[in-house]
Every structure is written in C-alpha cells, then in structure tokens.
Amino acid sequence: MDISEHLDAINKAFDSVRITAFADLSVQLVLADATKSDIGQELLDDLCIKAANAFECPALAIDSSLIDPPVEAIVMTDEGILLALRATEFSPNALIFECDYDINLKDLLEMARNTLKKTGVE
Numbered sequence: 001m002d003i004s005e006h007l008d009a010i011n012k013a014f015d016s017v018r019i020t021a022f023a024d025l026s027v028q029l030v031l032a033d034a035t036k037s038d039i040g041q042e043l044l045d046d047l048c049i050k051a052a053n054a055f056e057c058p059a060l061a062i063d064s065s066l067i068d069p070p071v072e073a074i075v076m077t078d079e080g081i082l083l084a085l086r087a088t089e090f091s092p093n094a095l096i097f098e099c100d101y102d103i104n105l106k107d108l109l110e111m112a113r114n115t116l117k118k119t120g121v122e
Contacts, residue, residue: 006115007034010095013111016103018080019044019096025052025084026092050075051084051096072109085109087116 001009007020011034021033021044030044054073071089075082083097083105095112097103 001118003119004032004034006119007032007095010034010097010108010111010115011036014099014103014108016100017097017108018100019047019098021047021096023048023051023094023096024092025055025086025094028052030096047082047096047098050077050082051094054082054084055086074105081105083108083112085112085116 003022007022011017011020018037019033019035019039021030023030025048028045028048030048033044051073054075055070071086073082073084079098080101081097081099081103083099084094086092086094095115097108097112099108
C-alpha cells in the first residue's frame with residue numbers, strides 16, 4: 001500500500017475529514033492528498049504552511065533543551081480543525097488533516113499514528 005492509498009483509507013474512514021495530506025514541512029510542500037471535493041493547489045499549500053507554523057514554538061527558539069519539539073499540532077479555525085502529526089519530533093514529514101469540529105480526534109490520531117508506522121515515513 002502506498003501513501004496515497006493510506007490517505008484515501010483515512011479519508012474514507014472519517015466522514016468529518018475533508019482533507020488528508022502528506023507533506024514535507026521543511027519545504028512546505030504537499031506530496032500527496034485525498035479530499036472529498038475538488039480543491040486547488042493553493043488551498044493545499046495554505047494548509048501545509050499553517051501546519052508548519054503550528055509546530056513553531058517560541059519556547060523552543062529560546063532554549064531547545066527545555067522542551068522536546070511537538071509531534072502533534074491542533075489548530076482551531078473558522079473552517080474547523082487543522083491537525084498535523086509527525087512521526088518523530090524532528091521529522092519534516094507530516095500527515096495533515098482538515099476536519100469538521102465533530103471529528104473523533106482520538107480515533108483519527110490512532111489511525112494516523114498507525115499509518116505513519118506502516119509507511120515507515122520519518
């Protein structure tokens with residue numbers, strides 16, 4: 001199963017997920033996506049930038065020995081929830097989701113973590 005098939009599986013498993021994407025946050029580029037509607041590249045690029053910014057933490061910039069970099073980021077927006085999940089603290093690769101507020105975050109996070117493990121993306 002390639003990453004696109006995994007993204008499709010997540011998208012199909014959760015009605016409340018509108019966009020599922022795999023991205024390289026270091027260059028802010030979506031490498032694969034699965035959506036429930038036809039969206040443009042601009043929206044995917046914007047989603048990736050928001051996810052990359054969500055992992056920025058002022059405390060880390062001051063003294064990175066105090067806090068491990070986050071693996072998960074959750075941002076509440078007017079459109080819903082933006083969720084980003086990295087395999088490790090320092091991985092540039094992330095799964096990104098745009099969801100409705102009624103999403104079951106626990107189950108989505110579990111499936112996303114399993115996807116990262118299965119694909120070996122780090």
